[in-house]
Amino acid sequence: MIKFEAVSKIYGDKKAVDNVSFNINEGEFFVLIGPSGCGKTTTLKMINRLIPLSEGYIYFNDKQISDYDVSEMRWDIGYVLQQIALFPHMTIKENIAQVPEMKKWKKKDIANRVDELLNMVGLEPDTFRDRYPRELSGGQQQRIGVIRALAADPPVILMDEPFSALDPLSRKNLQDDLLKLQSKIKKTIVFVTHDIEEAMKMGDRICLLNQGHIEQIGTTEDFIHRPKNDFVKSFIGNVDTHVLKQVKLGDIAQPISEVHIESIEQYPKVEPSHTIDDVYGLLAEHEAIIMDKGDNVPSHIVTRQYVFSYLAEKNRGVS
Structure with missing residues (x-):
């Protein structure tokens, strides 16, 4: 689905991402994690060309991302931010409908899709579709941010620390909701977090970055039982x-x-x-x-x- 081949991102004399190569499988929940400044968000943003790569190649469905029309490619890659970024002057329905409208869906199909997505995350359509973001709690707004990224049914979802600004209870609830949702929709999800507990809970595989390099890629089992070096051991802590x-x-x-x-x-x-x-x-x-x-x-x-x-x-x- 997504392939990184010797990819680097250079700012001046600093390599924020340094010669990384990995594959992300279709339907996989793939987590990028590491300390601040390790290059995880830069790596994520290179996938949908929000940040241009400096060296190497990124492939999406066996085609270089540079060969796609950038606007059309982004329509096929949903994006969820930590800063929820809903349009405050638009209703919830209007927020969710943005990409389907750009793709010229029929109004009836858009209306059905909005209601379907609201139901998916436990928000009653009749209650919420005509509300404005300011009328929702932080957790509800973030649910809207997630389903807005799903609105046009993209095969890939990018999520950049989507729950880190929430209180612990809301964060746990949204993690659980996303896992339940993923069990139904089976999207390819690339998820950035700095929290190893979140990574262990959410990811099919975890990619641990450090100073732009990959320290280890594997399952939670791999990280607990087969850490590759002292940095990995230190980062995951001491599991008993x-x-x-x-x-x-x-x-x-x-x-x-x-x-x-x-x-x-x-x-x-x-x-x-x-x-x-x-x-x-x-x-x-x-x-x-x-x-x-x-x-x-x-x-x-x-x-x-x-x-x-x-x-x-x-x-x-x-x-």
Whole structure:
């Protein structure tokens, strides 16, 4: 879907991004993370040409991004900012409709799409479509920012620290909402954060940058069990690996009825007595694992994001 090939961004005598190469797969939730000034936002913005690259090549669907008409390309790449940037003089409906209108959708199709998206994020269309941004809470405005990026059904969504300005509860709720939404829509998402706990919870894979270089790309499992160097170990903190061997899946499983997930038959079945450590390999390959808790009927589920969120909380000492 997206390919970086020896890409650099140079400002004067400084390389903000230095010779990075990686692939982002279709439908993948790919997280860019690192300390301030590491080049993660610059890397993100080069994808939709908000920042021009200095060296190397970026491909979108096997075609160099420089070969696309920039306006048309950006219509196919949704963009969500930390600074929500809704148009204050426009209603919520008008904000969401911007790109579909530029793409000359029919009015009826736009109206249906607006209502569909509002319903997706739990905002009643009749209540919210004609409101103005100032009439919404910060969390509600950020939900609108997310669905505005989805309005024209782009295959790729770029998200630049979209939840960092929110209070902790709103941030957790929006993280959970985005993961549920992604389980339905399966977009390719490139997500920038400085928060390792958020990265562990959200990402299918994580790319850790440092001074413009890639230190490691991998799953949360890779970062916990196979950190490549001391910088990676320091950045992720000290995850207590004993926790992985002690916590049984049956103790953290959720009822299947409470989790939006389709076709449980596709997921491997495990015993409730298995530990997180026992199933790490399975979770690297599957979104979820299922189990029964005594009646021989699959009734409970452990999702990948739930386990990674649990480990992130343990990592920062939350009981």
